[in-house]
Amino acid sequence: DAGVIQSPRHEVTEMGQEVTLRCKPISGHNSLFWYRQTMMRGLELLIYFNNNVPIDDSGMPEDRFSAKMPNASFSTLKIQPSEPRDSAVYFCASSTEGRGYGPRGYEQYFGPGTRLTVT
Amino acid sequence: DQQVKQNSPSLSVQEGRISILNCDYTNSMFDYFLWYKKYPAEGPTFLISISSIKDKNEDGRFTVFLNKSAKHLSLHIVPSQPGDSAVYFCAASAAQISSGSARQLTFGSGTQLTVLP
Numbered sequence: 001d002a003g004v005i006q007s008p009r010h011e012v013t014e015m016g017q018e019v020t021l022r023c024k025p026i027s028g029h030n031s032l033f034w035y036r037q038t039m040m041r042g043l044e045l046l047i048y049f050n051n052n053v054p055i056d057d058s059g060m061p062e063d064r065f066s067a068k069m070p071n072a073s074f075s076t077l078k079i080q081p082s083e084p085r086d087s088a089v090y091f092c093a094s095s096t097e098g099r100g101y102g103p104r105g106y107e108q109y110f111g112p113g114t115r116l117t118v119t
Numbered sequence: 120d121q122q123v124k125q126n127s128p129s130l131s132v133q134e135g136r137i138s139i140l141n142c143d144y145t146n147s148m149f150d151y152f153l154w155y156k157k158y159p160a161e162g163p164t165f166l167i168s169i170s171s172i173k174d175k176n177e178d179g180r181f182t183v184f185l186n187k188s189a190k191h192l193s194l195h196i197v198p199s200q201p202g203d204s205a206v207y208f209c210a211a212s213a214a215q216i217s218s219g220s221a222r223q224l225t226f227g228s229g230t231q232l233t234v235l236p
Binding site (some may be wrong): 004014033042043045048055091093095106107108110111112113 | 164223229
């Protein structure tokens, strides 16, 4: 079975440009999470969706960041305009509540990540 | 304020010996704990988990121990193999207050395990 799919795997862009990261969760999972990993802050949750609805976006650093989930199989994280401090690895993860893989379904399954470099 | 702490950034052990990775937490509302393994250029991979109603969970070479009174958990790998060399993240979860919302995970900063052949 396919895991969480993210694209692109690498993105290099210039400051001020718009960046769109994409994620396809595991089929049947009803929760989707966007994380950012940096050396300074480790793995931090940016936003998560449950049944395509944004539940908590308190981790989104500022208004330049936005995320959407138009359907159960696709989500985007957009940065506009991008800045050098946005350089990081962005992970998408999905999970299912109370059913599926784990004994209680709380495990999140991560994609391979998108390494973003903003110059 | 870090709610999940992994105080050892790195650990080296000899192949065949036991690896012990430690994790401390501060939030008493956490009731589910997970360990993830991460190789370079890959996403974290779920390894093993434990509910707060248990104090031990075992899966093959991996065992997680939970000490609720000390707010401490550990991951034991026996015997350690060179392929176990990776960054290990501890994560914790609490039940959400509102229904219909998913459980969030709070991650520690990770421990780089190196298993020497």
